[in-house]
Amino acid sequence: MADCKSRRTMGERRIEHPLFAALYDRFMPDRFLIGPHREYLAADLSGRVLDLGAGTGAMIPYAADAGDADLEYHAVEPDPNMRRRAAGTAERSDVQVHLRDARAESLPYADDAFDAVLSSLVFCTIGDPDAALEEVARVLKPGGELRFLEHVRNDGWRARAQDRLNPVWERAAGGCQLNRETVERFVGHDAFDVLELERVSVGVFPVTPIVRGRLRRRRDPSLSIDQ
Numbered sequence: 001m002a003d004c005k006s007r008r009t010m011g012e013r014r015i016e017h018p019l020f021a022a023l024y025d026r027f028m029p030d031r032f033l034i035g036p037h038r039e040y041l042a043a044d045l046s047g048r049v050l051d052l053g054a055g056t057g058a059m060i061p062y063a064a065d066a067g068d069a070d071l072e073y074h075a076v077e078p079d080p081n082m083r084r085r086a087a088g089t090a091e092r093s094d095v096q097v098h099l100r101d102a103r104a105e106s107l108p109y110a111d112d113a114f115d116a117v118l119s120s121l122v123f124c125t126i127g128d129p130d131a132a133l134e135e136v137a138r139v140l141k142p143g144g145e146l147r148f149l150e151h152v153r154n155d156g157w158r159a160r161a162q163d164r165l166n167p168v169w170e171r172a173a174g175g176c177q178l179n180r181e182t183v184e185r186f187v188g189h190d191a192f193d194v195l196e197l198e199r200v201s202v203g204v205f206p207v208t209p210i211v212r213g214r215l216r217r218r219r220d221p222s223l224s225i226d227q
């Protein structure tokens with residue numbers, strides 16, 4: 001089940017990629033390749049969870065399977081074509097999904113609102129990833145987790161090839177950037193401790209490498225040790 005609310009700031013460019021949304025599930029090698037990593041993101045979820053850039057709602061069935069009975073699942077998705085599909089996925093699932101039209105850079109939630117934030121293949125597409133990470137740090141409770149699965153910039157000639165391909169790729173793939181240094185961005189942020197970080201063996205060039213991990217929101221950003 002889903003409840004949707006509209007929210008848009010004046011002057012923002014609309015995020016709308018109808019063809020990308022229509023083809024997304026067909027081309028996502030989900031069940032066998034990405035599925036185990038979605039299970040990793042969803043493992044033992046409990047409390048209030050936010051799915052950032054939910055897309056077609058691919059994470060929802062995994063959260064419904066693996067999450068606690070008390071799970072309160074929230075999701076933001078700014079593209080109406082994706083959001084409509086996520087609402088359909090939510091209707092078919094056993095978990096109630098509070099789905100909103102919002103962007104990661106400006107989350108419509110109070111400080112310390114969530115026990116976990118899920119980011120699955122989203123930081124490649126967000127317009128302002130630094131602002132989005134600030135928002136994730138703000139809405140996570142101290143001790144809460146950012147769990148992510150992201151493709152990132154490669155090394156050497158592959159990175160240079162990604163840089164060249166990127167202008168065409170971003171047009172074809174709903175704004176996705178091949179060459180974001182997302183791990184450096186995450187690890188370098190002083191609001192988080194790294195709990196796990198792992199390169200996973202899925203993905204085909206130019207969408208490699210793919211990295212998954214868990215970061216914990218520090219209780220005191222000035223301390224770099226786990227609390």
Ligand SMILES: C[S@@+](CC[C@H](N)C(=O)[O-])C[C@H]1O[C@@H](n2cnc3c(N)ncnc32)[C@H](O)[C@@H]1O
Pocket residue numbers: 015052053054055056057058059076077078079082102103104105119120121122125126127128174176
């Ligand atoms: C590659 S899809 C991933 C969808 C889903 N998380 C998954 O795992 O399949 C990226 C999604 O991020 C959404 N997106 C784009 N800009 C965003 C933003 N500023 N804030 C939140 N989501 C955004 C896109 O509309 C798209 O649905």
